[in-house]
Amino acid sequence: MFDIxxxxxxxxxxxxxxxxxxxxxxxxxxxxxxxxxSVRIEELKSGHxxxxxxxxxxxxxxxxxxxxxxxDSLQSCNFYVITVPTPIDESKQPDLSPLISASRAIGSVIxxxxxxxxxxxxxxxxxxxxxxxxxxxxxxxxxxxxxxxGYSPERINPGDKEHRVTTIxxxxxxxxxxVAAYVDAVYRExxxxxxxxxxxxxxxxxxxxxxxxxxxxxxALINELALIFNRLDIDTEAVLEAAGTKWNFLPFRPGLVGGxxxxxxxxxxxxxxxxxxxQPEVILAGRRINDGMGAYVASQVVKLMIxxxxxxxxxxxxxxxxxxxxxxxxxxxxxxxxILEELHSYRIDIDLYDPWVNPDEARHEYGVDLIQTLPTGxxxxxxxxxxxxxQFSELGIEGINALVKEDGVVYDVKYxxxxxAVTARL
Numbered sequence: 001m002f003d004i005x006x007x008x009x010x011x012x013x014x015x016x017x018x019x020x021x022x023x024x025x026x027x028x029x030x031x032x033x034x035x036x037x038s039v040r041i042e043e044l045k046s047g048h049x050x051x052x053x054x055x056x057x058x059x060x061x062x063x064x065x066x067x068x069x070x071x072d073s074l075q076s077c078n079f080y081v082i083t084v085p086t087p088i089d090e091s092k093q094p095d096l097s098p099l100i101s102a103s104r105a106i107g108s109v110i111x112x113x114x115x116x117x118x119x120x121x122x123x124x125x126x127x128x129x130x131x132x133x134x135x136x137x138x139x140x141x142x143x144x145x146x147x148x149x150g151y152s153p154e155r156i157n158p159g160d161k162e163h164r165v166t167t168i169x170x171x172x173x174x175x176x177x178x179v180a181a182y183v184d185a186v187y188r189e190x191x192x193x194x195x196x197x198x199x200x201x202x203x204x205x206x207x208x209x210x211x212x213x214x215x216x217x218x219x220a221l222i223n224e225l226a227l228i229f230n231r232l233d234i235d236t237e238a239v240l241e242a243a244g245t246k247w248n249f250l251p252f253r254p255g256l257v258g259g260x261x262x263x264x265x266x267x268x269x270x271x272x273x274x275x276x277x278x279q280p281e282v283i284l285a286g287r288r289i290n291d292g293m294g295a296y297v298a299s300q301v302v303k304l305m306i307x308x309x310x311x312x313x314x315x316x317x318x319x320x321x322x323x324x325x326x327x328x329x330x331x332x333x334x335x336x337x338x339i340l341e342e343l344h345s346y347r348i349d350i351d352l353y354d355p356w357v358n359p360d361e362a363r364h365e366y367g368v369d370l371i372q373t374l375p376t377g378x379x380x381x382x383x384x385x386x387x388x389x390x391q392f393s394e395l396g397i398e399g400i401n402a403l404v405k406e407d408g409v410v411y412d413v414k415y416x417x418x419x420x421a422v423t424a425r426l
């Protein structure tokens with residue numbers, strides 16, 4: 001029934017997840033990359049990826065890949081991959097509206113025999129409980145008789161040029177054993193690292209959501225240790241280096257937990273847990289700790305400024321970095337914004353500098369303005385190193401200290417500089 005040579009891919013969503021995968025599929029099969037953002041489509045047609053995940057030469061290598069913002073362009077496809085965002089709302093509840101919209105759109109074009117694979121992070125059961133009924137309703141087709149689904153969780157690491165879509169093992173699954181084998185075979189054609197065929201869609205969904213929940217909880221532990229060691233006047237990095245001499249000590253570091261996955265995915269799991277009557281304790285405790293780290297950093301900087309005799313209201317602070325991680329322009333769920341909000345509450349004047357971030361995107365998504373060049377002359381009462389971009393490392397000790405007044409504060413969130421070169425570190 002399923003012919004791997006007759007695959008025609010329809011990629012729904014061309015962001016950090018969808019585009020790299022579409023490029024790989026486009027080297028092997030006819031592939032249509034669909035996105036509702038017409039600006040994004042025109043950008044890709046010109047051979048440029050604004051996320052900086054895919055280089056122009058790789059875009060050009062996908063000879064069978066085309067781009068469109070028109071839904072009817074997908075009608076010739078038979079293997080759909082949905083990679084839309086799955087964020088949380090202001091109440092930290094799953095926001096499935098992009099997934100629901102995408103399911104409605106694909107439901108209007110699928111035909112008998114088609115397969116729809118979801119890559120968006122969800123809670124266990126969401127694909128079959130939320131998405132499948134929409135596909136059935138809109139298409140008029142019957143699940144596992146006329147059409148089929150799969151789930152293959154994304155494993156993209158923005159900004160990482162070593163661990164790319166083809167070099168990371170891919171988990172796959174399908175709604176029937178035959179479909180599961182077919183989905184697995186399709187991905188195996190483009191994933192050099194190989195695949196892992198999960199026994200069910202729900203298992204694959206659960207595997208994805210715990211990957212980042214595990215990291216979140218571990219980082220929360222280290223963040224809590226940093227809060228304790230700060231009160232004890234002990235350098236956290238020195239403690240972690242000492243403990244790290246044991247072979248099985250995990251090398252986590254404290255910091256801000258943002259991005260599209262680690263700071264979001266745990267809420268999908270806890271939402272489902274609460275829905276079935278279980279109140280998660282450890283996961284939510286970790287989330288509370290990590291969500292509070294931005295405000296903590298700001299409060300520590302303010303205390304240090306006061307100790308140095310600075311007048312807080314009206315003082316000037318430079319924040320270095322706004323992306324959620326180093327050496328990439330990704331702003332999704334950046335927690336640097338928590339530092340900014342807390343500093344604003346003290347009526348501090350803030351300059352924000354990030355050479356990686358698109359200023360228009362920062363203004364649109366968060367209402368903040370970036371400065372385009374670093375001023376000279378040591379005019380800041382404090383500098384906060386919030387993101388470990390290479391450009392900040394290249395400034396070095398002298399370059400960063402030259403940005404602050406003689407009695408200014410340098411607070412290093414990312415352990416970019418030695419402890420004796422800064423006022424304090426997280």
